[in-house]
Amino acid sequence: MGxxxxxxxxxxxxxxxxxxxxxxxTGWDGVRNYQARNFLRDGMKKGDLVLIYHSxxxxxxxxxxxxxxxxxxxxxxxxDPKDDHYDPQSAPAAPRWYQVDVKAVRKLARPxxxxxxxxxxxxxxxxxxxxxxxxxxxxxxAKEFDLIVRMGEQ
DNA sequence: GCCAACGTTGGC
DNA sequence: GCCAACGTTGGC
Numbered sequence: 001m002g003x004x005x006x007x008x009x010x011x012x013x014x015x016x017x018x019x020x021x022x023x024x025x026t027g028w029d030g031v032r033n034y035q036a037r038n039f040l041r042d043g044m045k046k047g048d049l050v051l052i053y054h055s056x057x058x059x060x061x062x063x064x065x066x067x068x069x070x071x072x073x074x075x076x077x078x079x080d081p082k083d084d085h086y087d088p089q090s091a092p093a094a095p096r097w098y099q100v101d102v103k104a105v106r107k108l109a110r111p112x113x114x115x116x117x118x119x120x121x122x123x124x125x126x127x128x129x130x131x132x133x134x135x136x137x138x139x140x141x142a143k144e145f146d147l148i149v150r151m152g153e154q
Numbered sequence: 155g156c157c158a159a160c161g162t163t164g165g166c
Numbered sequence: 167g168c169c170a171a172c173g174t175t176g177g178c
Contacts, residue, residue: 007163007164056163060164060165114165131170134173
């Protein structure tokens with residue numbers, strides 16, 4: 001089973017928003033980076049577990065756990081001229097951008113903050129703590145995933 | 155194909 | 167608000 005981290009700005013869409021969404025599920029749309037797109041389209045599998053990470057928050061932190069309930073399919077927002085993520089260069093016959101559906105599993109008892117992750121030796125190699133790392137979809141090691149969840153359940 | 159300019163991300 | 171890091175664009 002795969003493990004991932006998805007970034008979101010909580011002002012735009014938070015883990016609580018995911019909990020309130022119909023079926024506690026949402027399409028993870030709007031990702032416009034090719035490396036992240038490849039993970040969404042090719043890497044993420046049904047049943048994979050996901051850390052939902054709040055970026056541009058104070059402090060930035062992992063807020064909860066979700067799971068992939070639908071594998072990669074074309075992101076509809078790329079075809080909607082009224083959407084902020086509209087991409088006029090993407091043709092429906094050859095979609096450029098993909099999304100998955102994720103469902104909330106549970107909110108952590110407490111958020112696990114970026115400074116805390118940074119201070120934890122076993123987590124220091126995670127992409128999210130690397131300087132200048134902007135990728136909004138990142139693979140996570142199983143041990144790292146479990147440790148963060150354990151920290152968040154204390 | 156190179157690379158300067160520009161835009162975006164995201165921590166601080 | 168600043169700015170480092172990085173990706174994309176476009177002139178040549």
